[in-house]
Structure formats: C-alpha cells, structure tokens
Amino acid sequence: MPRIFAPLLSAATYARWLHLAAGWIFAGVVLMIYPGTSTHGLGGILLRAVPVDVALLVIAALLPAMRRAEGVQARLLLMPEREQDIAAEPARSWADRRRTAVWLTGRVTLGSLVGMASILVPAAAFDLLTGPAPQIAGRRLPTGDGPTWYPLLVPVLLFGFGWLVVWAGRLQLAMAVRLLGPSPAERLAAAEERAERLLERNLLARELHDSIGHALTVTVLQAGAARAVGDREFVAKALEVIEETGRQAMEDLERTLVLLRDTAGAGGGAAAGSGTGGHPGGAAGDHRERPGLAQLPALLDTARSAGSPVEARIDLPPGQLPGVLSREGYRIVQEGITNALKYAPGEPISIRIALREGRLELRCANALRTAGPSRSSPRRGGKGLRGVRERAVLLGGEASAGPEGGEWVLTVRVPLRLGA
Known part of the structure; x- marks a missing residue:
C-alpha cells in the first residue's frame, strides 16, 4: 500500500505536474490568439492550431539559449536523480537544435493531454458528487433506480488521475534525459575532465608521498643514529641534516598545497595545476621550482x-x-x-x-x-x-x-x- 500511495504524495510529482502545465499553457495561448479556432470543432481546432504550435516551437528551438533555458527548468521541476543527466548549456550544433525541437514538441503535446485531464477529471468528480444527473465529459450517466452509488466513483477517478500525473511526469523526465541530456561529445568531454582531475590528484598524492616519505625516513634514521652514537659533533651534524630535510619537505608540502588550491579553484582543469607535460610543479605564480x-x-x-x-x-x-x-x-x-x-x-x-x-x-x-x-x-x-x-x-x-x-x-x- 505505501508503494501505491507514496508517489501521489511526493513533492516531485507535483513539481513535474507544474512542468507539464507550462507546456499546456503554451498550447492554450495559441488557441486563444489564433483566428478561427472558436468556430470549429475539436478536429478543426487541431488542424489549425497544431501546425502553428509546431512551427513556433521549431523556430524557438533554433535559438541556442532556448536549450539552456529548457535544461534549467527541467532540472528545477523534473527533479532528476543527477543534475548531470540534463544539460544546462546552450545549443552548439544543429543536432542539439533538432533534439530541442523534438523536446519542445513532445513537452507541449504531453502537457496539453495532462492539462485537459486536469480540467475534465475534477469537473467530472464534482458532477458525480453534486449533480442530480451525473455527467462525465458531457455525457449523462444512467441513473436507474440507484443513483446514490455514483459518488463512490470519485476516489477511483481521482486515484487514476493521480497516477496519470505520476506516469506523465516520469515520461517527461525520461524525455528530458534523452533529448536535453549531454550529447556524445559533451559526455566524452566530461569523462576526459574527470580523468584529468583524477590524474592530477594522483600526481599530487605521489609528490607528497615521495617528498614527505623521504624526509621522514631520513629524519628517523638520523635521530636513531644520533642517539646510538652519542657524539656531540655527530649529533650536531644529524640535527643539521634533520633541519635541512624538514625545511625541504615543508617547501614541497607548501608547493603541493598551492597546486591543489589552484586546481580546485579552476574546476580541475589541467592548466591550473599542471607543469610541463601535465605534471605538477610548473604552475604560474609558484616561486619554487621542483x-x-x-x-x-x-x-x-x-x-x-x-x-x-x-x-x-x-x-x-x-x-x-x-x-x-x-x-x-x-x-x-x-x-x-x-x-x-x-x-x-x-x-x-x-x-x-x-x-x-x-x-x-x-x-x-x-x-x-x-x-x-x-x-x-x-x-x-x-x-x-x-x-x-x-x-x-x-x-x-x-x-x-x-x-x-x-x-x-x-x-x-x-x-x-x-x-x-
């Protein structure tokens, strides 16, 4: 039972419903301003308004910023599990524009269907509860000898409508991931960036291991030898070596931390923390050379x-x-x-x-x-x-x-x- 009702109470369901309603509003505005739709039946309206809707959506999809606006809105209202699944970047190619046009058309179509259901279902539920002759979608129901059982249909009707919204929202999200998601080129670039960040972290970790590990090894050996020998001159020499080794390790540590901060501040780009050939140590502004x-x-x-x-x-x-x-x-x-x-x-x-x-x-x-x-x-x-x-x-x-x-x-x- 919780699995059946939990989606109906989820905030994501209502946020996606709002996203669907926005597409329906666009279609409704076209119906109100396009001449002649008020004097024709449903078939005539569809024949007149649908081509106008599609033409306007295709024109809008040609604008690079439209893809970014749709991506931001989809991330906000469709609530994907990972924001990276839906890109929020402007269109960079004609393939991106085609995918955006298909997305806009599908969004308005699905939103219009859910929008009409959002009006018809509550109206039918109200008629079932209050009307002397109950109606659904303009059709009068037979009353017979026992019209009192019709109000029992209201919970079933609302439950079905709720799940219609749930599945429509999930379908809208799947469409967004498919059509507004990163292109293959963008996915490849993101994978390369992640690999570059991982390589940069490994390089920095290796630098710390080599430098600090060497310093600690020398320090331990010098301290142990100084204690074992006990000669004042040898102890003084050992302390001098320990001091110099520690100073060098501190410089290496500071340089590596500077590179780490530069890399994090640049979003993991190679230019921020890489030296010649992609190795740490050549960053601009670092006054100590490796x-x-x-x-x-x-x-x-x-x-x-x-x-x-x-x-x-x-x-x-x-x-x-x-x-x-x-x-x-x-x-x-x-x-x-x-x-x-x-x-x-x-x-x-x-x-x-x-x-x-x-x-x-x-x-x-x-x-x-x-x-x-x-x-x-x-x-x-x-x-x-x-x-x-x-x-x-x-x-x-x-x-x-x-x-x-x-x-x-x-x-x-x-x-x-x-x-x-």
Missing part, C-alpha cells in the same frame, strides 16, 4: 649522512635533458634511495644515470641485508614502487624492481623527448 637531477648531489649527501655509502655515476650531457625528465628522474632516484635507507640502512647504494640510444636510464641498487632487525624485504607491494612505475608509464617508458645477485635493483628506462 628539484631536478641537478640537485642530486644534495640528495646523495643526505643519504651518506644517514650512514649509507653512496657511489654515483651520472653521465648526462648538459642541456640535452628536458625539464620534465629531469624532475621525474629526481623523484625516481629519491624513491630508490628512500627504499634503500628504509629497508637496508647502512648498506652501500649505487646510482647510475645515463643517456643511451635516445633513452634516459636510471639504476638504483643497494646490497640486501641478510641479518639483523632491519633485514631487507621484497618491497613488491609498496606505494613508492607503484608510483615509480606510474611515472615511467606516463613518460612512455618502463620500470622494473627486484633482487639481482644479492642486490635490490630499481631500473627505469624512459625515451628522451626534446621539448616534452
């Missing part, structure tokens, strides 16, 4: 100060590496060093960076620890390695990581693309 491979010496010194010997060989001709590769390469090496410090503290780290056959190759290796509380783990499910692979794929390259001959080796190869 670190690149030129800043590797400071990164390597940080690893050495944490107690891990680092041997690096960097073979990069000056001026031949695009900025995006330099920045992403720095983050990849940083993640490799962070993993080495986390899983094999104190073990030697080997870094190799070179340009070979039009590709940038990065290799970060560290000796596997086989004993002790910090024994190396496989590290296959970490977010850092997954982020490295994502960076490599976005740059058109590949990444691999795993044990090789007593070492844990991270290798990344990406194509060299000038101007990327």
Whole structure:
C-alpha cells in the first residue's frame, strides 16, 4: 500500500505536474490568439492550431539559449536523480537544435493531454458528487433506480488521475534525459575532465608521498643514529641534516598545497595545476621550482649522512635533458634511495644515470641485508614502487624492481623527448 500511495504524495510529482502545465499553457495561448479556432470543432481546432504550435516551437528551438533555458527548468521541476543527466548549456550544433525541437514538441503535446485531464477529471468528480444527473465529459450517466452509488466513483477517478500525473511526469523526465541530456561529445568531454582531475590528484598524492616519505625516513634514521652514537659533533651534524630535510619537505608540502588550491579553484582543469607535460610543479605564480637531477648531489649527501655509502655515476650531457625528465628522474632516484635507507640502512647504494640510444636510464641498487632487525624485504607491494612505475608509464617508458645477485635493483628506462 505505501508503494501505491507514496508517489501521489511526493513533492516531485507535483513539481513535474507544474512542468507539464507550462507546456499546456503554451498550447492554450495559441488557441486563444489564433483566428478561427472558436468556430470549429475539436478536429478543426487541431488542424489549425497544431501546425502553428509546431512551427513556433521549431523556430524557438533554433535559438541556442532556448536549450539552456529548457535544461534549467527541467532540472528545477523534473527533479532528476543527477543534475548531470540534463544539460544546462546552450545549443552548439544543429543536432542539439533538432533534439530541442523534438523536446519542445513532445513537452507541449504531453502537457496539453495532462492539462485537459486536469480540467475534465475534477469537473467530472464534482458532477458525480453534486449533480442530480451525473455527467462525465458531457455525457449523462444512467441513473436507474440507484443513483446514490455514483459518488463512490470519485476516489477511483481521482486515484487514476493521480497516477496519470505520476506516469506523465516520469515520461517527461525520461524525455528530458534523452533529448536535453549531454550529447556524445559533451559526455566524452566530461569523462576526459574527470580523468584529468583524477590524474592530477594522483600526481599530487605521489609528490607528497615521495617528498614527505623521504624526509621522514631520513629524519628517523638520523635521530636513531644520533642517539646510538652519542657524539656531540655527530649529533650536531644529524640535527643539521634533520633541519635541512624538514625545511625541504615543508617547501614541497607548501608547493603541493598551492597546486591543489589552484586546481580546485579552476574546476580541475589541467592548466591550473599542471607543469610541463601535465605534471605538477610548473604552475604560474609558484616561486619554487621542483628539484631536478641537478640537485642530486644534495640528495646523495643526505643519504651518506644517514650512514649509507653512496657511489654515483651520472653521465648526462648538459642541456640535452628536458625539464620534465629531469624532475621525474629526481623523484625516481629519491624513491630508490628512500627504499634503500628504509629497508637496508647502512648498506652501500649505487646510482647510475645515463643517456643511451635516445633513452634516459636510471639504476638504483643497494646490497640486501641478510641479518639483523632491519633485514631487507621484497618491497613488491609498496606505494613508492607503484608510483615509480606510474611515472615511467606516463613518460612512455618502463620500470622494473627486484633482487639481482644479492642486490635490490630499481631500473627505469624512459625515451628522451626534446621539448616534452
């Protein structure tokens, strides 16, 4: 029972009824002002007024703003489950105008039928209740010997009319979604925008993971070493490294938050928070540039100060590496060093960076620890390695990581693309 009566009491039903009535009003105005409709029967009225209605609706549909006005009105009164199902944009193509013309014609037709029922049904219910000779649509009902049972038809009549309005409103909503909904091109653009927003959030999350994760790893190792050694000079050096690492992490965090605010303020557009090649770090107004491979010496010194010997060989001709590769390469090496410090503290780290056959190759290796509380783990499910692979794929390259001959080796190869 609640399922039967709930739609009749829903606010959406009456809002949609109002939307249907607006279409009926348009048809009624044409009937009142078009000459000759008052002297003809129903058939003559339809033959004279319907072509005029259709012609006026088609002309109105040619206006780009009409589609937007109808979309706004449909969103407000038809109450779709998702507003995105009904577009509120002006017509941009002839296909949009054709769909708008079909929508207007269907809306007025359905609204006229429901509008006439909205007059005839209450009038018939009133006659059944009060008339000495009850009538429905101008036809007198036979009274016979027992006319008193006719008032019992009133609830049935009103119930049927209520469900007519419910189904007409649902049909109107389905028409709006079909004819006023986004076009295939608009749906594709919206999907691309959502994918771009997701990619932007993933990039920012990866930046925070790499930067803050490295800073915390170095800080924990330095603090633990300082407590274990107890030498005043070593403690002072460790505190200096912790301070510098924390300052760099704060700058990275602030830069990432600026990019996040810019992206949110621009509605997720790529131009607001993207650097060169769609990567964060190149937004206008950001006075701190993301670190690149030129800043590797400071990164390597940080690893050495944490107690891990680092041997690096960097073979990069000056001026031949695009900025995006330099920045992403720095983050990849940083993640490799962070993993080495986390899983094999104190073990030697080997870094190799070179340009070979039009590709940038990065290799970060560290000796596997086989004993002790910090024994190396496989590290296959970490977010850092997954982020490295994502960076490599976005740059058109590949990444691999795993044990090789007593070492844990991270290798990344990406194509060299000038101007990327």
